[in-house]
Amino acid sequence: MKHLFASGHTACVGCGEVLPVIMVVDTIGPNAIYVSATGCIEVFSSRYPESAWEVPWIHSLFENAAAVASGIASALKISGRKNEAKVVALAGDGGTADIGLQALSGMLERGDDVLFVCFDNEAYMNTGIQRSGSTPFAAATTTSPAGKLWLGKMQRKKNVPAIVAAHNVPYVATASPGYYADLKNKVKKALTFEGPKYIQILSPCPLGWRSDPAMSVEIAKLAVQCGLYPLYEIVTRSENQSGFRGNGELRVTIKVEKRKPVEEYLKLQGRFRHLFDKPEGKAVIQEIQTIADENAEKYGYGEVAK
Numbered sequence: 001m002k003h004l005f006a007s008g009h010t011a012c013v014g015c016g017e018v019l020p021v022i023m024v025v026d027t028i029g030p031n032a033i034y035v036s037a038t039g040c041i042e043v044f045s046s047r048y049p050e051s052a053w054e055v056p057w058i059h060s061l062f063e064n065a066a067a068v069a070s071g072i073a074s075a076l077k078i079s080g081r082k083n084e085a086k087v088v089a090l091a092g093d094g095g096t097a098d099i100g101l102q103a104l105s106g107m108l109e110r111g112d113d114v115l116f117v118c119f120d121n122e123a124y125m126n127t128g129i130q131r132s133g134s135t136p137f138a139a140a141t142t143t144s145p146a147g148k149l150w151l152g153k154m155q156r157k158k159n160v161p162a163i164v165a166a167h168n169v170p171y172v173a174t175a176s177p178g179y180y181a182d183l184k185n186k187v188k189k190a191l192t193f194e195g196p197k198y199i200q201i202l203s204p205c206p207l208g209w210r211s212d213p214a215m216s217v218e219i220a221k222l223a224v225q226c227g228l229y230p231l232y233e234i235v236t237r238s239e240n241q242s243g244f245r246g247n248g249e250l251r252v253t254i255k256v257e258k259r260k261p262v263e264e265y266l267k268l269q270g271r272f273r274h275l276f277d278k279p280e281g282k283a284v285i286q287e288i289q290t291i292a293d294e295n296a297e298k299y300g301y302g303e304v305a306k
């Protein structure tokens with residue numbers, strides 16, 4: 001099969017971000033126009049004078065992928081060509097949760113016909129692993145280091161899917177490259193709705209997470225299985241092309257009956273190593289377990305398997 005995102009790109013070995021990019025692009029097919037915010041995706045796909053994109057693609061700024069995508073959607077609408085191409089915005093977690101949040105909120109509130117996909121590698125990776133609003137609690141980054149005063153990031157991860165859902169848009173989902181069928185279903189389903197759609201995909205980064213490049217898919221699975229990255233969708237009361245109408249409730253798509261302890265996920269990543277090396281780390285791991293336990297209660301996941 002010929003991929004619409006071609007080989008020869010410059011993503012790192014084991015990159016857990018290029019993998020879901022390929023999954024998303026192949027699922028959507030050729031009739032789409034893509035907008036990439038500045039970030040790893042733009043950098044590894046478009047080293048001048050080459051491009052990995054076999055479909056129309058525009059690079060925007062770090063902060064305005066949603067605004068550029070809105071403009072394209074409006075242009076298609078006004079020229080009577082809106083059925084010819086889907087408009088898809090791609091951004092990292094920094095370009096979504098932090099600097100791009102204002103443009104994203106505007107796009108959502110106006111109801112523009114765009115699928116916005118956030119590739120959540122949980123830091124600003126392209127510029128050297130700086131913390132973002134989406135970096136999880138206690139992860140070490142270059143701007144939330146582990147040392148005498150700090151044990152990694154002191155704040156919890158921002159819940160962007162909940163912020164998006166608060167705009168009452170047709171479709172919101174989380175996904176993981178560890179669950180390809182689920183990810184594909186969500187992309188397909190999202191595109192059956194007119195208006196703004198949002199999918200946030202966990203994207204393991206061997207460089208920034210200091211993990212084994214061969215383990216990216218396994219880590220993407222473990223995040224779900226320990227309850228730290230629950231997979232769900234929220235369909236609002238809007239109706240899709242086939243007459244399907246959501247009830248606005250959150251639906252868990254990957255159920256986890258027996259949860260893994262968070263240690264199993266954390267210990268594979270150097271960004272959490274200080275929690276195992278320092279005596280104070282034990283209480284922090286317990287705090288992370290509490291976050292997973294709270295998620296389990298909220299999303300109906302089972303107990304931790306002993």
Ligand SMILES: Cc1ncc(C[n+]2csc(CCOP(=O)(O)OP(=O)(O)O)c2C)c(N)n1
Nearest residue numbers: 038039040062092093094095123124125126
């Ligand atoms: C206004 C502005 N500030 C800072 C930058 C530098 N910059 C480019 S990409 C980036 C981080 C991107 O992080 P993220 O959106 O998470 O994508 P990733 O690289 O992790 O895939 C930064 C800080 C910029 N391009 N524009």
Ligand SMILES: [Mg+2]
Nearest residue numbers: 092093123125
């Ligand atoms: Mg990032």
